[in-house]
Amino acid sequence: MSMFCRQCEQAAKETGCEVMGVCGKNPEVAALLDLMLYGLKGLAIYADKAREFDTRYEVADKFLIEGLFTTVTNVDFDPVQLAGKLRKCFDLKEKVKALYETAYREKNGGHAPQISEGPAAWVIANDLETLVAQGREHGVKSQQADPDLLSAIEIIIYGLKGMAAYADHAMILGKTDEEVFAFFHHALAATCDPSKGLMDLVGIAMECGKLNIKVMAMLNEGHIERYGSPTPTKVQLGSRKNKGILVSGHDLRMLEELLKQTEGKGIDIYTHGEMLPAHGYPGLKKYGHLYANFGGAWQDQHKEFPNFPGAIIFNTNCIQRPAESYKDRLFTWGEVGWPGVKHLSGWNFGEVINKALECPDLPEAPGKEILVGFGHDAVLGVADKVIEAVKSGAIKHFFLIGGCDGAKPGRNYYTEFAEKVPKDAVILTLACGKYRFNKLDFGDIGGIPRLLDVGQCNDAYSAVRIALALAGAFNCGVNDLPLSFILSWYEQKAHVILLSLLHLGIKNIKLGPALPAYLSPNVLNFLVENFNIGRVGDVDADLKVALGAA
Missing domain, CATH: 1.20.1270.20 (Substrate Binding Domain Of Dnak; Chain:A; Domain 2)
Known part of the structure; x- marks a missing residue:
């Protein structure tokens, strides 16, 4: 074939x-x-x-x-x-x-x-x-x-x-x-x-x-x-001694239904990958057994899932070939499917709950905490402080560093870039690309965290709202803001977000690690000529260009 x-x-x-x-x-x-x-x-x-x-x-x-x-x-x-x-x-x-x-x-x-x-x-x-x-x-x-x-x-x-x-x-x-x-x-x-x-x-x-x-x-x-606006929330990265179900994907409604059905059953719910931002929603974090986030981005599941002893369920894209060590406690839902893996239809999660109850407890192993929940309402709620920090020179630049993560070499670029961002700059991040650096300590600027987790790739709308609000506050266009887009992409959701940014006329986007293979030379030239879109390159050189120092 x-x-x-x-x-x-x-x-x-x-x-x-x-x-x-x-x-x-x-x-x-x-x-x-x-x-x-x-x-x-x-x-x-x-x-x-x-x-x-x-x-x-x-x-x-x-x-x-x-x-x-x-x-x-x-x-x-x-x-x-x-x-x-x-x-x-x-x-x-x-x-x-x-x-x-x-x-x-x-x-x-x-x-x-x-x-x-x-x-x-x-x-x-x-x-x-x-x-x-x-x-x-x-x-x-x-x-x-x-x-x-x-x-x-x-x-x-x-x-x-x-x-x-x-x-x-x-x-x-x-x-x-x-x-x-x-x-x-x-x-x-x-x-x-x-x-x-x-x-x-x-x-x-x-x-x-x-x-x-x-x-x-x-x-x-x-x-x-359904769940209220996300609010800044600390998320536990460890585990506690209890039964567990790990939820991977993007769908919050499915997570909500699972939380309802596991109340009082001695089962903790852990998020994985793009489910991490769920912890910031008041309507979800009210469930005390929505306990922690386990692991990192989707591409590491084959290394991480064998270490999760409970049941695991995927509710959207991001599934990889499962290892035999956890395939028998793996479930799919929605449009997701893998041969030999039990697929659940509808809203009854009894089978995954029963499997979790059969599995061993997770260990008592508290971990560090990270901060999520900076959707546009949370950020714009302190917009006056942000604007004043920009006017005073305390904040000199904003970087949107995020997008889809992946396994191909070259993605350490985003970790290095985030680490080298000047101390007087704020990083907005979203989607699973943030796992490259979201456990690092970036500190704050006058009480404003330097790393603001906007949410899932689904929440790119919040990033757009924030950028447009800043442009409105300073009476300028988005391209005139001290704001740089450093984006990683993997699949088609990131692709359509790029189309949305181009529709808004946003220019000078750095994209990578590789540019789409389906761009013909002439179409790529069109994007370069009209939007100055470019592939990520050397971190120091790209950073200098972003800061206007090149």
């Missing part, structure tokens, strides 16, 4: 994975994920056409978002689970097709024009082997030979995938939006439209960045309505 995938930062040789995904997906799974995207394009084409007649089907709208999330890096590696999703995708495509044809007939009379080729005409295969064969015909390079057009198409698709992850979390909290649904359909359908030129596609990519801000605002609203 062969494959080709270049949607994440760890693409082999910085060009693409062709034998086995660095993420762990094999060629069979890669083909099924390619077919999922192909099927979703067909669904989008008919949903977009149906909207022209004011016809929509919310079940299909939601599934398209869930399906795109499935194709994000490190989500679903289970061929059987993927085959079931593909069947649902095809059935919904046919349902929306019928709705469109009925609406067309009622308005225009006669039959709607038939689409006889491409993803709209896809007919699902009957068995797994043939599904894989279908998927191999529809990989990333199957649609477009022109490298610049293909690059622009991939930028849109990966932006939609990343936005789908945020939209899925928002949907779980009851937050949906018709404009967002419509854009998903229109943009994904546009990637199949041969009449679209390069600048048409660039425009859609920028629109994706714009809509993503709306989606992240919806998600932020859902979190705050």
